[in-house]
Amino acid sequence: MRTFLKNPNVDYESYIRKTCSDAMNSGCAGINMYYRDCRKEFVDYATLKALPVSVWTVDHAEDMKKFIQMGVHSITINQVGQLERILLDDKY
Numbered sequence: 001m002r003t004f005l006k007n008p009n010v011d012y013e014s015y016i017r018k019t020c021s022d023a024m025n026s027g028c029a030g031i032n033m034y035y036r037d038c039r040k041e042f043v044d045y046a047t048l049k050a051l052p053v054s055v056w057t058v059d060h061a062e063d064m065k066k067f068i069q070m071g072v073h074s075i076t077i078n079q080v081g082q083l084e085r086i087l088l089d090d091k092y
Contacts, residue, residue, distance in 0.1 A: 004034040016045045023051055043070045
């Protein structure tokens, strides 16, 4: 699995705290990250810090649903129609 974490074995909790701290200290309005590096605990912590999380580039319906349920702020995609159908479904 491809990831952009410098060390995929890094303690994820430390990664969350450092990334959010760096974003806040830099005056960022949010965090835009590779979707495979994003987990629910990241979104939850960033939300507590008022940092919206965006993910890129998500092309599979199941992944899109997962990130909608996680509460990400935005999803960069190539399949607009696919995401539109998901969003129009009653469950979301």
